[in-house]
Amino acid sequence: GQQLNQSPQSMFIQEGEDVSMNCTSSSIFNTWLWYKQDPGEGPVLLIALYKAGELTSNGRLTAQFGITRKDSFLNISASIPSDVGIYFCAGRPFGNEKLTFGTGTRLTIIP
């Protein structure tokens, strides 16, 4: 099946730092989605990308749909404590409703 490589696996940062994470795929996707999941909760949609090259912002979050359609990145600027959690990328290929999820990036903020 399709594989999504998400990196880094974990990040330890100080409050106020910027964060960057990315996903790469072995195949082309039509849609890229970024979710955040807190312990014991479901994934919450952060940003949806539908067009190659698209750059979309949601507050302090910015995500881009790679021009090759095989990658996407998420940036978080000026991190705050509530940014702690696990971030997942998810991709959906053409003509297929199945989302393939990355393995997640666990973000921890060091006091």
Added chain:
Amino acid sequence: NAGVMQNPRHLVRRRGQEARLRCSPMKGHSHVYWYRQLPEEGLKFMVYLQKENIIDESGMPKERFSAEFPKEGPSILRIQQVVRGDSAAYFCASSLQGDSGNTIYFGEGSWLTVV
């Protein structure tokens, strides 16, 4: 969590019992998806349903698992004769339509523990 309602949130079953997980999609959504998440892993697709139809069940185990989305009422994911390996979080998601331009919203999950 965007209006997708799942219950129960937590379910404990003994090996060999049946587990039934329910999902009510967001209002107006007619497409439902079930995903499974093992600890420390991402979500894995199980099944995609529309009202009264299974569209794609390629992620469902061949035995013991079944899903339905009746004309009236919630979608049900049923696991018969549960085993320890079925312990996981099961997430339901819904979308307005089935084409790739529609966003998928997730519920808060049902955590199944098999003892």
